[in-house]
Amino acid sequence: MDCFDKLKQDILQNYPRLKPGDTFKFACHPGISCFNRCCADVNILLTPYDVLRMRTRLGLGSQEFLDRYTILPFGPQQKLPIPILKMNDDADKKCPFVDLETGCTIYSDRPWPCRMYPVGLASPDDTPGQEEFYFLLKEDDCQGFECDKEWTIQEWMDDQGVEEYDEMGKLWGEITLHPKIQLGEIVEPKQLDMCFMASYDLDKFRRFLFETKFFEKFEIEADLTEKLKEDDLELLKFGFRWLRFCLLGEKTLKVDEEVAKARLAEFS
Numbered sequence: 001m002d003c004f005d006k007l008k009q010d011i012l013q014n015y016p017r018l019k020p021g022d023t024f025k026f027a028c029h030p031g032i033s034c035f036n037r038c039c040a041d042v043n044i045l046l047t048p049y050d051v052l053r054m055r056t057r058l059g060l061g062s063q064e065f066l067d068r069y070t071i072l073p074f075g076p077q078q079k080l081p082i083p084i085l086k087m088n089d090d091a092d093k094k095c096p097f098v099d100l101e102t103g104c105t106i107y108s109d110r111p112w113p114c115r116m117y118p119v120g121l122a123s124p125d126d127t128p129g130q131e132e133f134y135f136l137l138k139e140d141d142c143q144g145f146e147c148d149k150e151w152t153i154q155e156w157m158d159d160q161g162v163e164e165y166d167e168m169g170k171l172w173g174e175i176t177l178h179p180k181i182q183l184g185e186i187v188e189p190k191q192l193d194m195c196f197m198a199s200y201d202l203d204k205f206r207r208f209l210f211e212t213k214f215f216e217k218f219e220i221e222a223d224l225t226e227k228l229k230e231d232d233l234e235l236l237k238f239g240f241r242w243l244r245f246c247l248l249g250e251k252t253l254k255v256d257e258e259v260a261k262a263r264l265a266e267f268s
């Protein structure tokens, strides 16, 4: 069991389960004695939307961002390749985006876990339909809990701007929490590579769409095809749609009728 699994088990078994209306006291601001201490030596799992926001902010292509700022631990415990933000290779293992004076240099595009802290979200057994719950994560050095500012969980999330992250997280969760993934049915290297490309390496995914006969094989709305050439957010949503089709066997795309007829003729 790796450190993520241990923490998850601890959270599921021991942490108080909170609802959006439950309250907690917390404040984080420049000047607090622990300022930025939490931005070092931390495991931050990145969602596809986190990566898109961060690399767009930095003006980097998907491959360049992934090479420069992420690591991809992938072992028998993991169901899918999910990148982790790479900390600096120095004694403090600081986040590459932290400035000791001013804080996070990509603040408005910081990833979901950085927005949510100290609130976390857990899903029992990683199964859709099971009731998710919120919990509070208290890092040892964090002085934020000593403040008197009171929030409901919902107020905190509204303040941190997690809504659009949650919308994209929901679409991603429909794939990652799908029984086929959770039961370990998607294991072939080609399937895993496809999943990574269509969710994290969007420049490569765009080449896959536009430099192959993809659009001859599937009926895709003309205006969407145009958007996919330029719009990375549409491309990511389409990537999720494609993964549900090719990995999970859902009817999220329609095969071109002529292609379908030709395929049928091959068998008749």
Ligand code: SF4
Pocket: 038, 039, 040, 095, 096, 097, 098, 099, 103, 104, 105, 106, 107, 110, 111, 114
């Ligand atoms: S991305 Fe920003 S908020 Fe998150 S750990 Fe790095 S510096 Fe801190």
Ligand code: SF4
Pocket: 027, 028, 029, 032, 034, 035, 036, 037, 038, 039, 117, 139, 141, 142, 143, 144, 145
């Ligand atoms: S340790 Fe807590 S209070 Fe201090 S900067 Fe980080 S989140 Fe804010």
